[in-house]
Amino acid sequence: AQSVTQPDIHITVSEGASLELRCNYSYGATPYLFWYVQSPGQGLQLLLKYFSGDTLVQGIKGFEAEFKRSQSSFNLRKPSVHWSDAAEYFCAVGALGNNFNKFYFGSGTKLNVKP
Amino acid sequence: GAVVSQHPSRVICKSGTSVKIECRSLDFQATTMFWYRQFPKQSLMLMATSNEGSKATYEQGVEKDKFLINHASLTLSTLTVTSAHPEDSSFYICSAVTLGGGDTQYFGPGTRLTVL
Numbered sequence: 001a002q003s004v005t006q007p008d009i010h011i012t013v014s015e016g017a018s019l020e021l022r023c024n025y026s027y028g029a030t031p032y033l034f035w036y037v038q039s040p041g042q043g044l045q046l047l048l049k050y051f052s053g054d055t056l057v058q059g060i061k062g063f064e065a066e067f068k069r070s071q072s073s074f075n076l077r078k079p080s081v082h083w084s085d086a087a088e089y090f091c092a093v094g095a096l097g098n099n100f101n102k103f104y105f106g107s108g109t110k111l112n113v114k115p
Numbered sequence: 116g117a118v119v120s121q122h123p124s125r126v127i128c129k130s131g132t133s134v135k136i137e138c139r140s141l142d143f144q145a146t147t148m149f150w151y152r153q154f155p156k157q158s159l160m161l162m163a164t165s166n167e168g169s170k171a172t173y174e175q176g177v178e179k180d181k182f183l184i185n186h187a188s189l190t191l192s193t194l195t196v197t198s199a200h201p202e203d204s205s206f207y208i209c210s211a212v213t214l215g216g217g218d219t220q221y222f223g224p225g226t227r228l229t230v231l
Contacts, residue, residue: 006203022139034219036222041224041225041227042224042225043119043121043208043223043225044159044208044210044214044222045221045222046219062210072223075215090159091157100217101209101212101220102149102161102164103161103220104161105157105158105159107157108157108158
């Protein structure tokens with residue numbers, strides 16, 4: 001069965017510091033992997049996605065993520081966090097079927113940014 | 116591009132009434148839309164998959180008679196919460212997949228439902 005684990009519920013970093021949010025997945029085939037960000041009361045915005053090819057993917061807002069098959073991980077990183085990055089981040093795995101993907105989401109990691 | 120809207124953004128209703136939430140793809144056609152429910156401080160739980168012109172597919176444990184889904188066109192899906200009760204209060208989010216094949220879901224801003 002497909003599942004996504006985000007082991008960190010809350011993370012606090014100082015503005016300008018680097019960031020890494022962890023994501024581990026369980027999926028029987030090659031996964032489609034996504035990171036979304038959700039600001040309070042808002043929907044989800046796609047940060048980046050991985051389907052195949054280069055395992056290091058670049059996204060919007062300076063984020064990147066690395067797919068590591070051996071570790072079943074897809075961790076999100078940013079070298080220097082800005083106060084506007086404070087939000088909740090969700091990792092998702094897409095299960096391909098019937099010409100669309102059914103998504104399974106992790107429980108989310110809430111990021112706080114200290115000034 | 117790939118903008119999804121939801122209406123209303125916030126609704127408060129009395130217990131026993133029905134509430135309709137609209138999900139629209141504004142600049143693309145969507146053969147498939149998804150409806151999620153998000154409880155406070157929790158992740159999104161898929162409720163159902165909505166395909167244009169056919170019946171929705173509900174996830175296990177979701178009452179199809181309570182959460183009525185209609186996908187009448189390639190740009191509109193509606194979720195009706197029938198005979199709403201306080202436990203139905205939640206944040207409902209829809210997403211859409213572009214026509215011709217979906218490997219990315221585009222999400223609406225969500226609808227906050229409060230049932231008194």
